[in-house]
Amino acid sequence: IAFRMGFDSVQSYSREFKKTFGVNPNNYRKADFWDLRNLRPPYWLDCDEHYQFEICQLTSKEIFGFQTSHQIATNDLPKKASPIKWKIIHETLRTWGENVYCLSSFKPDNTKDQVIAVSSFFGMEHNSVDGGKIPMSRVIKCGKYAKFHFVGHKEQYQQFSNTIYMCILPKLNLIRREGEDIEYFHLASVQKQQNNESIVDLYYYIPVL
Numbered sequence: 001i002a003f004r005m006g007f008d009s010v011q012s013y014s015r016e017f018k019k020t021f022g023v024n025p026n027n028y029r030k031a032d033f034w035d036l037r038n039l040r041p042p043y044w045l046d047c048d049e050h051y052q053f054e055i056c057q058l059t060s061k062e063i064f065g066f067q068t069s070h071q072i073a074t075n076d077l078p079k080k081a082s083p084i085k086w087k088i089i090h091e092t093l094r095t096w097g098e099n100v101y102c103l104s105s106f107k108p109d110n111t112k113d114q115v116i117a118v119s120s121f122f123g124m125e126h127n128s129v130d131g132g133k134i135p136m137s138r139v140i141k142c143g144k145y146a147k148f149h150f151v152g153h154k155e156q157y158q159q160f161s162n163t164i165y166m167c168i169l170p171k172l173n174l175i176r177r178e179g180e181d182i183e184y185f186h187l188a189s190v191q192k193q194q195n196n197e198s199i200v201d202l203y204y205y206i207p208v209l
C-alpha cells in the first residue's frame with residue numbers, strides 16, 4: 001500500500017498515516033470500531049445527498065431464516081453491489097410473503113488476498129413457513145444504532161450504502177462500533193416497479209458508539 005500510494009518506505013507511510021488518523025495502520029486495522037471521519041470520499045459520491053435519519057435503541061430480537069456467504073474482490077469495492085444478495089432479497093420477500101431482515105458482517109478472506117468475505121443472515125420474525133418449521137435462528141443484538149430509510153432501485157441502493165459510510169456518518173461525527181449491519185426490507189419493495197426495475201424499500205441500521 002505504501003509504494004502504491006507513492007511513499008518511499010513503509011515507515012514514511014506509517015508516519016503520515018498516524019498524523020491523519022492518530023494511530024498507525026496496524027492499530028487502525030485491528031480496532032473494533034470504524035472511525036471514518038478522516039477518510040476522503042471518492043469523487044463520484046454525492047455527499048450532498050440527504051436521507052431520513054435518526055438515532056435509536058434496538059432491543060434484542062430473535063429472527064428465523066437462513067445463512068449465506070459470498071466473496072467480493074476489493075477492486076470491486078465500493079461501487080459494485082452484490083447481485084447474489086439482490087436476488088436473494090427479492091426471492092425471499094416473494095416466497096415468505098413477509099418483511100425480511102438481513103444481518104451482514106464483513107471480514108478479510110483467510111484464503112485469498114484482496115478478497116472480502118461477506119456473511120449474511122436472512123430472517124423473519126415467524127419461525128415457520130407453510131407449516132414447516134425453520135431450524136436456524138439468529139438474535140438481533142440490542143444497542144445504539146443509526147437508522148436510515150431508503151426507497152430506490154439497485155444502483156441507487158449501492159450509492160446509498162456508500163454515501164452513508166463515507167459521507168453521512170463522518171458528517172454526523174458517528175463512529176461505527178462492532179456489530180452487524182441490519183437491513184429491514186419491506187414487502188412493498190417487490191410490488192413497486194419503475195422502468196421495469198425492482199424497487200427496494202428498507203430501513204438500514206448501523207451500530208454506532
